[in-house]
Amino acid sequence: MIKPTESEMEILQVLWNKGPCTVREVYETLDKKDVGYTTILKLMQIMLEKRMVSRDTSAKSHLYKATIGKEKIQHEFLDRFIETVYNGNTSRLIMQALGNHKASKEEIELIKQYLDNLQE
């Protein structure tokens, strides 16, 4: 199973949000002053080996894009997370998420509607 590391996840987020990017675009978007350009380059090359991304090499600056879907990866991470951190207790995760985070009225309504749908 594909399991991106934390750094790989950050890069994937950029690719998911912005679509295909060059290394430099990713580097600048992440804006991590503590890490050099070639570090990001290397990471993305490794991600290519692992087939998490593909690239278009027709131009001098290669264009990378994610080959794995955001939803799929989020789903897998969430399952693992609930297992290891919440011991499988999804309700607790949800309540704690609701608790930590100051939800707006709109968000609460949205989630309620979602729950109503589930109840049918």
Place this chain on the structure above:
Amino acid sequence: MIKPTESEMEILQVLWNKGPCTVREVYETLDKKDVGYTTILKLMQIMLEKRMVSRDTSAKSHLYKATIGKEKIQHEFLDRFIETVYNGNTSRLIMQALGNHKASKEEIELIKQYLDNLQE
């Protein structure tokens, strides 16, 4: 900040659920056939160094207990998780959690009540 690794988290889960345990109890509870006893022992000794656990050495088999609270650690992990995996979008996490997991009527009711409380 204390940031347990994935393996450390599994051990902490056991200690949180069962209370103070010996290495063997943890080892048997985890029931990972692919990992030896001394591996778990070593991990727990490292956790002791990191002060994630304390131990009572009065008997031959030492009794370990978690020194860090479940809620605190879950909270920290959740924040980081929402950031790296959901890009800060808590509502999406909640909905995906609700979607993946077949919630019982009771759970849904519980969450709804929780939302009602939040709305005041």
Place this chain on the structure above:
DNA sequence: ATTGTTCTACGAATGTTTTCGTATATCTAA
């Protein structure tokens, strides 16, 4: 065409986590 900039490739150092083997101590039961 030479110079400076920007790119890729890639080896290798560093750091962290996980794993286990072996030595040694302690207990238990014949």
Place this chain on the structure above:
DNA sequence: TTAGATATACGAAAACATTCGTAGAACAAT
């Protein structure tokens, strides 16, 4: 009291993950 089972301690290997330096290709502008 000796043999076997069960503990701990701990060094060190193995497996990953992260970081960067340096070499050289491609390009742009003078």
